[in-house]
Amino acid sequence: MNVKSRKEIPNAVITRLWARSAGRCAYTGCNKILWQDILTRRNYNQAYIAHIVAAEPDGPRGDAILSPKLCQDYENLMLLCDSHHRLIDKVDVTGHPVNTLYEMKLAHEERMEQLTDIQENKKSQIILYLANVGPQTPALTNDIACQTIIPAYYPASTRAIDLSYRNSINRDHDSDYWKTEEDNLIKQYKEKVAPLCGDGSTAHFSVFGFAPQPLLIKLGALLGDTHAMDVYQRHREPPSWKWQLPTETINYKLIPPAKDSPIVALNISLSALVNDQHIYKTLGSDCSIWTITIDAPNVHFVRSPIQLAAFRQIARSAYDAINYRYGQQTPLHVFPAMPNSIAIEFGRSRLPKVDIPLVLYDNNKETDGFSKALTIN
Structure with a gap:
């Protein structure tokens, strides 16, 4: 050469x-x-x-x-x-x-x-929250989250805000699991997220959650709806956190109870069907059961943020209807079966000053069905 x-x-x-x-x-x-x-x-x-x-x-x-x-x-x-x-x-x-x-x-x-070529209004602060789900210890890296939000947004910092209780040995059937996880979540939120919301330094958040549904609802309630944020969903097929184009329109239905009773429950049957008999077994037969569902509940149905936005509307309708009928002091007992992103949005949809308190239940075969996990007052 x-x-x-x-x-x-x-x-x-x-x-x-x-x-x-x-x-x-x-x-x-x-x-x-x-x-x-x-x-x-x-x-x-x-x-x-x-x-x-x-x-x-x-x-x-x-x-x-x-x-x-x-x-x-x-x-x-x-x-x-x-x-x-x-x-x-x-x-x-x-x-x-x-x-x-x-x-x-x-x-x-x-x-x-x-x-x-990042513009200031295209920056988003990533928030991660993971907790043990049954025998599973979920994994989600900062790099995957960063790749997921691009090109709609770009990471506002090199590291995500991680609210997880890392290396926890507690499982969701342990007696102290819920208190330990809730205390950690509140502490991490107050230390890491609340200051960014309070000083106005962060215009947008990108939220990734994989945890038992009561904890994800709690996370959503802490985040609220006063700040702009996108919530992401882990998809199984193909495996990805990126939102996909919707393949169908989701028709969410809010079904009122056949009778009014002093005890009020909300059956959320989206990723699977929650049998009303399991609710009666937990609360007794004298309760009013409201239901949010779709035509064919399944774990894969939510594929796009459009479908997530439609759920926020039906959740808000449920809160308003139940508030109006039972008053703001009556607790709402929530029995959820829904995708993680929707659980977060259900918590975000609640208005803390006007909506009724929530009592959240978790379905776990280790504890023989539904048991009380958390409350949101």
Whole structure:
């Protein structure tokens, strides 16, 4: 390879490449900073400018016609770290054809442009809340949450606000589980979220929750509806937290009770059916049962924020109707079977100054059905 005959890349092209790549390796999944040593933090240039079509015809991915034509062309250049420069040019040339490298370059530079073009009103503070659900210990990383909100919003800080009681050994059938989790949730909210709401420094929140439904309702009640926020849902098929286009219109139904009794219950049958007999078993037969449901309750039905917004309307209608009929002092006993995002929105929909108190129940086979978990006064 005749290196001496290679044309030098113009400084203007090099500057543009550094800027468009944000000084990071463009190889998919790497993103390594190339102006600073990751351990010592000393600043020095450790970048390699790689040719997609080789600068010489006999080089990696070289071409007799294109190599001399594209050797100084910005679109033919990638900013890479040493490891990935060696990988594409020496270790695995055949595994890195021209089209693959073009796609890497384009995807990296588009991502860098999105992330550096953040307007103030596009920033969102991420809130995570996880708690043990039966034998499951849910996992959700900061990176997944950040990727989920882009491009609608961009993370307001490098780390999410985490309200979880980390490494808890308590399970939702343990006697002290609910008090421990509720106390921690209130404490974390007051320390980490309330100040941001109070000083007006945060215009928007993105909320991710995976926990037993009484705790998610409590979280929603703490967050309230006075600040702009988006609540996200974990989808099983395909596995993702990103909202998807709705496949159907959801017809939520609010069904009033057949009789009025001193004890008032709300059956929320959305992800599964809650049998009224289980409510009578818990509260006694002399109770009025209101119901929020859909035509075919299932765990997968909520796929978009449009469906979530429709639930907020029916929840508000339920609060208003029950307030009007029974007065603001009568407790509402809530028996929920609903997706996590809807549980949070049910709590957010409650107006603390005017709505009746909530008594929240959890369905757990370890405790033989529904049992009282939390109250919201």
